[in-house]
Each structure stands twice: as C-alpha cells, then as structure tokens.
Amino acid sequence: MRYKVAILGATGMVGQKFIQLLDNHPWFDVSAVIASERRVGKIYGEEVDWIVSRDVPKSVRDLEMLPMDPKKVDADIVFSALPSDVAREVEAKFAAEGFVVASNASAFRMEPDVPLVIPEVNPDHLGLIEVQKRNRGWDGFIVTNPNCTTIVLVITLKPLMELGLKEVNVATMQALSGAGYPGVPSLAITDNILPFIKGEEDKVESEPLKLLGRFEGSEIRFASLRVSASCHRVPVIDGHTEAVFARFDRDVSVDDVIEAFKSLKPIEGLPTSPEEVIVVREEQDRPQPRLDRDAGNGMSVVVGRVRKDGENGVKYIAMGHNTVRGAAGASILNAELMAKEKLI
Structure with missing residues (x-):
C-alpha cells in the first residue's frame, strides 16, 4: 500500500529535507506541500529557496502550496517541520480532524499522552496513541520524534x-x-x-x-x-x-x-x-x-x-x-513504524 503524505512547513530547511528524503520513497508519496499564508497558491518549485541538494525533486516542483487548513488537505500522513509555537496550534487542528501527524517540532514532545519515539529505543510507547485520542477526543493523533x-x-x-x-x-x-x-x-x-x-x-x-x-x-x-x-x-x-x-x-x-x-x-x-x-x-x-x-x-x-x-x-x-537521523529521517522512520504496525 502507498500512502499520501503532506509536509507542514515545506519551505524551511527541515521541510526541504523531508521532501528530499521522501523522493522515490517506496511507501510514501508527497501529495501536498503546506506553507505560511503569504506563500499559499504559489508553485513550490518557483517559490522555495532550495538549499539541501542540487535541485528541487520533480515530484513536488509543480505542486501548489496549500494553507494550514486540514479541510484543504488530502493525505494519510502529515509530516510537521513547523516552528514549535506554530506547531502547537496547527498540529492539534490536523490531529483533531483525523490526520496522523508525525512531528519534528518540540511543541508536544513532553505531553504525557503524546508518544516521543525512536523506533529502535521505545516502539512500545506508541501505545499512548489510544490514550491521547481518548483524552483529547481527536480522530487522529500526534507522534513526535526528539530533539x-x-x-x-x-x-x-x-x-x-x-x-x-x-x-x-x-x-x-x-x-x-x-x-x-x-x-x-x-x-x-x-x-x-x-x-x-x-x-x-x-x-x-x-x-x-x-x-x-x-x-x-x-x-x-x-x-x-x-x-x-x-x-x-x-x-x-x-x-x-x-x-x-x-x-x-x-x-x-x-x-x-x-x-x-x-x-x-x-x-x-x-x-x-x-x-x-x-x-x-x-x-x-x-x-x-x-x-x-x-x-x-x-x-x-x-x-x-x-x-x-x-x-x-x-x-x-x-x-x-542532525537533519537526517536527528530530524526529517526520524519522523519518516516513526511513520514507517506506524505503517508497519497498522496504526495508519
């Protein structure tokens, strides 16, 4: 099965690293790039100041950037590369609307009902997902990776x-x-x-x-x-x-x-x-x-x-x-684990 994924904060360095690592991924296809209000409606390849590799991957080059509104996004997984202050509000909105949010942001890491996961270290902590959904009344959930x-x-x-x-x-x-x-x-x-x-x-x-x-x-x-x-x-x-x-x-x-x-x-x-x-x-x-x-x-x-x-x-x-194992790669690995465990 292939999953459609969206990138929150797609133009920043970590957002770009997500896109670079997801290019030709065997399970995940980037279907949406989400950015700040001033960039909504613009074409990703024309607007982004691409710095993580030689060229913007062809798969996302012509995507129109979407607002941070879960009702405008079609995806199975949302990867978040947002700043922490923005992430606290936006990630919660997406989780409440039923999205699986794999977050690199620090906003929810230390919340008691939010899994903070490194797959090789504590995969069993994904058991908090049901606790989180029950506590917050969300249809979706947030899983974070560490600093x-x-x-x-x-x-x-x-x-x-x-x-x-x-x-x-x-x-x-x-x-x-x-x-x-x-x-x-x-x-x-x-x-x-x-x-x-x-x-x-x-x-x-x-x-x-x-x-x-x-x-x-x-x-x-x-x-x-x-x-x-x-x-x-x-x-x-x-x-x-x-x-x-x-x-x-x-x-x-x-x-x-x-x-x-x-x-x-x-x-x-x-x-x-x-x-x-x-x-x-x-x-x-x-x-x-x-x-x-x-x-x-x-x-x-x-x-x-x-x-x-x-x-x-x-x-x-x-x-x-730090930007692969320590950031985008960590969130992607968490999402792969969730897919393997049928949590997505």
Missing part, C-alpha cells in the same frame, strides 16, 4: 541501560544546520564557537528520561537517570558531535560497552532503517562529522574513542547527522 541532539545521545544510552547506567554528562558540538536557514550569522560563527543554544540543554536533559522510561499502559514512568548537558554551536555544516561521560552502578569494561552498542538492532522491514544503528569506529580520531555523518545514509549514529573514565565510568564520542 536532534537528544536522538544521537539516547540511541547510545539505550543499550547502556542494561549495564546499570545511572548518570550521564554530555558536552555537544552542534552543527550550523541545526539552527535552520539562514541560521547563525557568519560573523558570529566564523573562527568561533558559541557556548549557548537557547532551550537546547533543557531538552537534552529532559527528553531522554521520557524516551528511556517504561510504558505502563496509560502513562510513561520516566527513567531514573540523571542527565547533565552543556550545548555549543560550532562551524560545521551537518553532524552533531557529542562527548559523553557515563557512570554506572557497577564496574563496566570498554568491551562491555562496545558489545552493548553493537547489540542495538534496527527494526526489520522499515525502508529508512540503517543496517547498523550504532557504528563503532576503532580509530583514535573518529568519528568526525565530515567523514561519518552519512553513515547508514545519515541514519546511523557513529561512536568512537570508547575508554574508561575512573571507577564505574566510561566516556566516548557519539556523532549523528
């Missing part, structure tokens, strides 16, 4: 939970594309590092607790884990790099941690899944964004420099493509 930095981190933390993980400190080096387009002014970031990203540390410290929590039938019991983050913008185009310091309730070896990383498996049958969820590099100078961000077509997280960090501690470097 781009959180996704890279939590994919590496999931297999470590079985080793007795109890505390995580992380320092991030985040790519410019994470700020959208036009994003950070060139004079601010050239020859520089920005040691503050508004709202980022709060997301990185709170979202993992929900993602790694336990679904108990009608709610998520958050993980008893302490996460402390310091987030920084660096002059890299794509690929978030994270220095992670993990502490456990017992002594663990480097080999234990590497074996745990390799044990995390993709969900079979999803077109966007990588062959390896976590790629472990043994070189002393890897991962690097320029060399490793496209691993698994941008859907793998690459880990390296795994080493002991005192008693009961291990430290490592994790890196992932």
Whole structure:
C-alpha cells in the first residue's frame, strides 16, 4: 500500500529535507506541500529557496502550496517541520480532524499522552496513541520524534541501560544546520564557537528520561537517570558531535560497552532503517562529522574513542547527522513504524 503524505512547513530547511528524503520513497508519496499564508497558491518549485541538494525533486516542483487548513488537505500522513509555537496550534487542528501527524517540532514532545519515539529505543510507547485520542477526543493523533541532539545521545544510552547506567554528562558540538536557514550569522560563527543554544540543554536533559522510561499502559514512568548537558554551536555544516561521560552502578569494561552498542538492532522491514544503528569506529580520531555523518545514509549514529573514565565510568564520542537521523529521517522512520504496525 502507498500512502499520501503532506509536509507542514515545506519551505524551511527541515521541510526541504523531508521532501528530499521522501523522493522515490517506496511507501510514501508527497501529495501536498503546506506553507505560511503569504506563500499559499504559489508553485513550490518557483517559490522555495532550495538549499539541501542540487535541485528541487520533480515530484513536488509543480505542486501548489496549500494553507494550514486540514479541510484543504488530502493525505494519510502529515509530516510537521513547523516552528514549535506554530506547531502547537496547527498540529492539534490536523490531529483533531483525523490526520496522523508525525512531528519534528518540540511543541508536544513532553505531553504525557503524546508518544516521543525512536523506533529502535521505545516502539512500545506508541501505545499512548489510544490514550491521547481518548483524552483529547481527536480522530487522529500526534507522534513526535526528539530533539536532534537528544536522538544521537539516547540511541547510545539505550543499550547502556542494561549495564546499570545511572548518570550521564554530555558536552555537544552542534552543527550550523541545526539552527535552520539562514541560521547563525557568519560573523558570529566564523573562527568561533558559541557556548549557548537557547532551550537546547533543557531538552537534552529532559527528553531522554521520557524516551528511556517504561510504558505502563496509560502513562510513561520516566527513567531514573540523571542527565547533565552543556550545548555549543560550532562551524560545521551537518553532524552533531557529542562527548559523553557515563557512570554506572557497577564496574563496566570498554568491551562491555562496545558489545552493548553493537547489540542495538534496527527494526526489520522499515525502508529508512540503517543496517547498523550504532557504528563503532576503532580509530583514535573518529568519528568526525565530515567523514561519518552519512553513515547508514545519515541514519546511523557513529561512536568512537570508547575508554574508561575512573571507577564505574566510561566516556566516548557519539556523532549523528542532525537533519537526517536527528530530524526529517526520524519522523519518516516513526511513520514507517506506524505503517508497519497498522496504526495508519
């Protein structure tokens, strides 16, 4: 079965990445592009400032941009690349009208009845969908993916939970594309590092607790884990790099941690899944964004420099493509999982 999909916020960087990744998708066809009021009625290929690849895909080039009105849209799935303040109102309207909304926005991530999902980490949290529909009286529903930095981190933390993980400190080096387009002014970031990203540390410290929590039938019991983050913008185009310091309730070896990383498996049958969820590099100078961000077509997280960090501690470097695995690709993978589970 093929599904018709619409893109909310289709002209922005993440909206463009959705379109790029969905071009020639085996399950999903982009049938509608939805944009701000000033762009409604204009032709997508003529209006968009396309920056994510060489050319606008032919499949969407001649589509007329539609308003953010669910009554004007014909689609099975709506992918949202909206800013959070706009998403809170618009996504709710689409869900109320019966649409499946796969959202990259932060507006609903921490709502108690909204699934926050990474398929390889917590697919069972989709059980919140029925709770959400019942609570809100919606015919449709919203499923969210995490913040781009959180996704890279939590994919590496999931297999470590079985080793007795109890505390995580992380320092991030985040790519410019994470700020959208036009994003950070060139004079601010050239020859520089920005040691503050508004709202980022709060997301990185709170979202993992929900993602790694336990679904108990009608709610998520958050993980008893302490996460402390310091987030920084660096002059890299794509690929978030994270220095992670993990502490456990017992002594663990480097080999234990590497074996745990390799044990995390993709969900079979999803077109966007990588062959390896976590790629472990043994070189002393890897991962690097320029060399490793496209691993698994941008859907793998690459880990390296795994080493002991005192008693009961291990430290490592994790890196992932922030606009693929960390944004559009994450929502697409969530939608594929929902399609596989007959939730769409």
